[in-house]
Amino acid sequence: MLRAVIRNARILDGRAFIGMGLLGLAFSVKNLSDVTRVPVFLISLVLYVAYAFAINNCFDADTDSINPRKRKKNPIASGELSFRAGAASSIAMALLGLMLASVLGTGELAVYASMILLATVYSAPPRLKARPVMDILSHGVFFGVLPFLYGAYLDGSVTTEEWSIAAAVFLYSLALELRNHLEDYESDLKAGLRTTPIVIGRKLSETLVAVFSAGAVGLALAGAQPSLGLLGITIYGLRTNYRLIDTAMVAILLLRASGVV
Helix, strand or coil, X not given: CHHHHHHHHCCHHHHHHHHHHHHHHHHHHXXXXXXXXXXXXXXXXXXXXXXXXXXXXXXXXXXXXXXXXXXXXXXXXXXXXXXXXXXXXXXXXXXXXXXXXXXXXXXXXXHHHHHHHHHHHHHCCCCHHHCCCHHHHHHHHHHHHHHHHHHHHHHCCCCHHHHHHHHHHHHHXXXXXXXXXXXXXXXXXXXXXXXXXHHXXXXXXXXXXXXXXXXXXXXXHHCCCHHHHHHHHHHHHHCCCHHHHHHHHHHHHHHHHHCCC
16 A cells, blocks of 8 residues: 555656745755755655645546546556545645644745645645636646745745746746646546636637746746846747747756856
8 A cells, every 4th residue: 555655646746846846945045054954845845745746636536537647647546545545645744744844934834834725725625626717826826836935935035036936937837737737638528627728728728838938938037137038938939849848947947046147
């Protein structure tokens, strides 16, 4: 059962969102007076992402069971893990993460608790992921802005520069969520789900992915030099070349974090 619990956490699938927290850490680590806080932060961050994916698997088991691609990633949908065991292990991850966040401080605990709350209501009732518009907005917060701010606040403050990066991360997380829904468009349609792409259509959703991606890159560049923000328009032209868009966004964020731009 332990193997199924680990698979249910889907750590590799959550690497991009772990990266959001690591990006925030990259901005704050140079101002840390106590580097022993970093391992506590890292473990709690991984536990959070693991919880978010695990609790999502619990409440997506019925729809994932009819999607071959998702059934392979969901031990509950495939019958390898019971709902009760999946929920119990998910709660254990959340509680341990909360305990570690409390060691870091009140501010860190507040951000972490907010992440846990939003990740929970996204997947479990009232199930924001099944509510058009709220699905992508909530995802932009709990898997974008908040993990970044959790890392950025590790030094006790969030700078204006970090807030600008948080805004870019929010837009990019919106694009990522729309992309996830577009991958599952057919199976979600068959399952009767009302995700944002199902309601507004595939074509408009793809356009919004391009718009949000271009906006994210533009904001990330504008924070370094306002005129560079116009380069975000070139990202819109890439449309569905997601690999190239991701590469550009990651490169820009790493350059910002390193202080090169």
